[in-house]
Amino acid sequence: MEKAFRNLIKSRFPFLPGKKLLLAVSGGVDSVVLAYLCRNAKLGFSIAHCNFNLRGEESDADEDFVIDLADELEAEVFTQNFDTETFAEEAGISIQMAARELRYNWFEELSQTLNFDYVLLAHHANDDLETFLINLVRGTGLEGLSGINAEKDTILRPLLDFSRKEIEAYARQNNIKWREDSSNASTKYLRNKIRHKIVPVLEELNPQLLQSFKQTQSYLKESEALVEDYMSLIYPKAIQKSQYGYELDINFLKKIPNTRAVLYQLLKTFGFTEWNDVYNLLDAQPGKMVFSEEYRLVKDREKLLLTEINYPEDKIYHIAEGEELVMLPVGKLAFAEVDKIEKKEDFSRIFVDADKLQFPLIIRKWQTGDFFYPFGMKGRKKISDFFKDKKMSLPEKENTWLLCSAEDIVWVVNHRADERFKVTSATGKILKISCSF
Incomplete structure (x- = not known):
């Protein structure tokens, strides 16, 4: 197995020698063997161990074991204790999902803080098969059946080509000790149920199950690549930002x-x-x-x-008299006194009779029943009818704001000013209002 591992590093991960690596080691046979293989392949690495505090003294014993292992391998070791059950309860997720999220977040934090180039995980061929069956049971698309990625960003899984039997055989041949997780024997969890009850039956039907699975998986990955190539042609024609x-x-x-x-x-x-x-x-x-x-x-x-989907509370913003620039979560409003109206048509600005405004001005979302007097037209119009005439989509309607003076709408922002506030020959002060949302 050592020779096969070295050949794998040369062929699939030739960039690893000389890199700063972080090995996730639980104390189980898979991760312990990975640590020995990396040491014997002369890869430089540190060890990271997560104590999820789910098995009492057993969890603490796992942590002590990994610390001793790091000392034996002359590797730097990092340990982290988690209150996994509390995190799962507060997040509303399963214990398994909580543990996954906690460990991956911690690995990322370590990588960024201490400049590790890659994180190595000890998933193997049996893990890959179990994940395939879990996804098959739950229902999935093609990507859920194509297997665990051996390389994804900075996460590497160099043992995916090896079976659990090969890994355990290597450990026994080399007198390598490891820790057994007692929870792995329980069929409480779906993965364990598949491991202990489903996979043995499948192996009875096909003693070469893992090899057949790998062959099928390679076909699925080829199909997935074909779909991705097709979608790269479809995407720009079908969907636009x-x-x-x-x-x-x-x-x-x-x-x-x-x-x-x-x-x-x-x-x-x-x-x-x-x-x-x-x-x-x-x-x-x-x-x-x-x-x-x-x-x-x-x-x-x-x-x-x-x-x-955004469900923010309806906000109302107040704009005091004399403010020239107002920064709002919805964008920026600018106010300036001018001598005359600029004739260039531009819906991002309006010119109003300043003396007709009642401060503070209000900017808010539109509400059912709102109406205004569209500039250049006679009579009033419901905002909802105005939207309908403009054939605005639902997201456009939801993201339209109104600038108001007391109860009166001054501007359907970026769409239409109100006739009642227009500049006339009797106007003494002209106020230009512009926006950039």
Whole structure:
């Protein structure tokens, strides 16, 4: 195995020699063997150990074991204790997810603080198979079946080509000691249930299960690469960045083959799960929506509008008389007295009769029932009807602000001024108001 490991470093990770490496070592056979292999391959590394405090004295004994191992290997060691159960409860996630998040965040912190080039993890071929089966049980796309990445950013997994049996055999042949995690024997968790109950049955059916799995996985990765190449051609034609998120071209999506699969590939990173509802939006009435936890997909006339879900409290901002520049979370407003109106048409600025304004001015979001007197028109108009006439999308409506004097709307910002505040021959002081949102 040592020779195979050295050959693997030369062929797949030739950049590792001379780099500053951080090895995640739990005390289990996989990570302990990885530490010995790296030492024997003359790679420079430090060790990081997470104590999740989930098994009482056993967890503390694991930590002591790793400290002694680092001393034996003459490696620097870092240890970190976590209150995993409290973190999981406060975050509303499982213990396994909490432990994962805590350790990866700590590895990243160590890497950035101490300038480690790469973090090495001891996942092996059996872990890869178990992850495949977990994703298969839960339901997943092609990427969920193509396996654990051997290299992702600065995270490397150099043992993925080796089985658990090979790793344990190497440890025994070289009299390497390790710690057994008692929780690994429990079938309480899905991964353990698959490891102890499902995989043995599959190995009975096919003694060469891992080899067959690796072959299948290589085909899946090739298919995934093919899909990625296809999507790189589709993406710029199907989806465009907009002011408030993204716009998907419905007509284009309907013309291409496998529309449902393309929609999945375009939107899979945004957390949607109800894919039939997403697909049905293409023929739904305008205004129909589908939600994920953080995003919303809205059917507009010829577009699907993808925006983040924001639920801020309705804010009202007050602008005192005499202020020249007002910085707001919504943008910047500038006020300046001028001698005359600039005739150039520009919706980002208005000119008003300053004496008609009642300070402090108010800037707020529009509300149902709001109305104003559009500049250049007779009579009043509901803001909602104004939006409808302009064929504004739902995100555009939600992100439109009103500048008000007391109860009266002075400006539908960036769209239309109010007739009541216009400059006339009787105006004594002209105020120019401009915005950049």
